Amino acid sequence: MTxxxxxxxxxxxxxxxxxxxxxxxxxxxxxxxxxxITAVVPPPLIERHPVTIGVYYRDDFRNHVFxxxxxxxxxxxxxxxSSQVALFNQLLSAAFxxxxxxxxxxxxxxxxxxxxxxxxxEMQFATPRETLQDFYEAWLKYTIDLxxxxxxxxxxxxxxxxxxxxxxxxxxxxxxIDAALKVAxxxxxxxxxxxxxxxxxxxxxxxxx
Amino acid sequence: MVDETMTxxxxxxxxxxxxxxxxxLLGGCHSRTIIDEHRVTPTFVGANESIVVLGRKTNSxxxxxxxxxxxxxxSLTGKVRVIPQQEFVDTMYPWFEAMTAPTNVxxxxxxxxxxxxxxxxESYGVRYIVWLDGNTETVSKMGSMSCVVGPGGGGxxxxxxxxxxxxxxxxxxxxxxxxxxxxxxxxxKGTSYMPAVIVPVPLLARVKSNACHSLANQLxxxxxxxxxxxxxxxxxxCTANVTTC
Numbered sequence: 001m002t003x004x005x006x007x008x009x010x011x012x013x014x015x016x017x018x019x020x021x022x023x024x025x026x027x028x029x030x031x032x033x034x035x036x037i038t039a040v041v042p043p044p045l046i047e048r049h050p051v052t053i054g055v056y057y058r059d060d061f062r063n064h065v066f067x068x069x070x071x072x073x074x075x076x077x078x079x080x081x082s083s084q085v086a087l088f089n090q091l092l093s094a095a096f097x098x099x100x101x102x103x104x105x106x107x108x109x110x111x112x113x114x115x116x117x118x119x120x121x122e123m124q125f126a127t128p129r130e131t132l133q134d135f136y137e138a139w140l141k142y143t144i145d146l147x148x149x150x151x152x153x154x155x156x157x158x159x160x161x162x163x164x165x166x167x168x169x170x171x172x173x174x175x176x177i178d179a180a181l182k183v184a185x186x187x188x189x190x191x192x193x194x195x196x197x198x199x200x201x202x203x204x205x206x207x208x209x
Numbered sequence: 210m211v212d213e214t215m216t217x218x219x220x221x222x223x224x225x226x227x228x229x230x231x232x233x234l235l236g237g238c239h240s241r242t243i244i245d246e247h248r249v250t251p252t253f254v255g256a257n258e259s260i261v262v263l264g265r266k267t268n269s270x271x272x273x274x275x276x277x278x279x280x281x282x283x284s285l286t287g288k289v290r291v292i293p294q295q296e297f298v299d300t301m302y303p304w305f306e307a308m309t310a311p312t313n314v315x316x317x318x319x320x321x322x323x324x325x326x327x328x329x330x331e332s333y334g335v336r337y338i339v340w341l342d343g344n345t346e347t348v349s350k351m352g353s354m355s356c357v358v359g360p361g362g363g364g365x366x367x368x369x370x371x372x373x374x375x376x377x378x379x380x381x382x383x384x385x386x387x388x389x390x391x392x393x394x395x396x397x398k399g400t401s402y403m404p405a406v407i408v409p410v411p412l413l414a415r416v417k418s419n420a421c422h423s424l425a426n427q428l429x430x431x432x433x434x435x436x437x438x439x440x441x442x443x444x445x446x447c448t449a450n451v452t453t454c
Binding site: 041042043044045046047186187189190191193194 | 302307325329
């Protein structure tokens with residue numbers, strides 16, 4: 001009787017393990033992506049300019065969502081808006097003495113010496129299935145507009161950020177894309193912190209302040 | 210007594226046979242490491258100074274594996290003060306990212322011309338950066354193995370063999386003198402085997418791990434070699450009694 005019961009228990013355990021493995025495999029094969037990116041980028045170690053600036057986040061930037069629904073990428077929805085805003089708030093706070101949120105590129109406040117308005121031009125991804133490489137990739141193309149204290153456009157600085165994350169065993173598109181995008185946001189922060197202030201238009205504006 | 214001896218002999222024979230098989234199998238998967246050191250300047254890590262081990266990241270198809278960098282860093286800890294890679298890169302953000310990190314010693318001077326960066330490095334007490342570059346890859350595979358799973362059970366049969374090669378180079382930069390202190394390279398080759406009779410038995414050559422420990426040992430000697438540290442502390446060969454050299 002005991003042997004029979006043991007066999008039944010063993011069978012039940014094996015069947016549960018098999019079910020779990022099957023579910024795991026199905027999860028790994030899932031190609032839909034529903035993500036809200038929460039990237040944490042360290043505060044940049046850069047010189048702080050003694051200037052008060054305004055920051056204007058357009059609605060499409062603040063609520064940025066990447067959406068795609070194709071055969072290869074079914075139900076992809078990747079929300080990056082809140083992370084983008086958090087990233088630029090952090091970068092600008094490190095770079096300028098005071099940063100004021102704006103509703104438009106010009107609102108008449110004399111304390112504001114310039115306004116920065118970031119824009120996401122393009123977002124692209126590549127999966128190991130598409131590239132036959134063993135990593136996920138993410139690209140983000142930005143345009144950062146700088147307006148003067150009267151709301152006139154001074155310069156538009158462009159940059160492309162890149163992130164890559166390794167494809168691991170049992171990894172899903174969701175996990176891989178999330179990791180690659182976080183690296184790309186970190187790269188975007190690094191490029192902005194160094195590159196933006198080397199732009200001739202930005203330098204010229206800074207020397208006038 | 211006779212019976213006891215008779216029962217003992219086959220058991221001990223079994224043990225000896227098992228031991229011999231194990232030794233043969235373990236001896237079968239082997240690895241070999243060649244270390245090459247090129248010292249440019251003497252090195253000395255002071256009491257309040259530390260080193261940092263960083264992976265050289267590029268946008269090429271590979272970059273040094275994070276586990277390898279951590280392995281080298283951890284192997285050095287205790288012998289010299291080591292700042293963990295992630296902590297250093299986060300603290301120095303954005304100056305040691307893939308696209309912004311200095312790629313040669315000449316660029317180090319330009320980076321340290323930035324007062325904010327120089328002050329942070331100074332407060333951290335970083336004396337040397339060890340840049341690691343390289344990777345481990347499987348260069349050839351032989352044999353075949355097939356596995357079958359059915360309602361009654363399963364198993365694998367066959368024999369697989371593969372060769373791994375690890376090639377890493379460590380470039381040691383002196384933050385204080387802004388010079389290249391030296392280079393150490395480690396080349397490890399090893400063959401792993403996997404015989405399978407129902408259950409696969411992996412006999413791994415641990416190529417990456419051996420490369421890590423060999424490189425870490427050489428780096429330890431690079432930083433703690435008494436003759437070199439004495440030379441670094443006293444480059445002109447001055448003795449304590451001599452005031453001008």
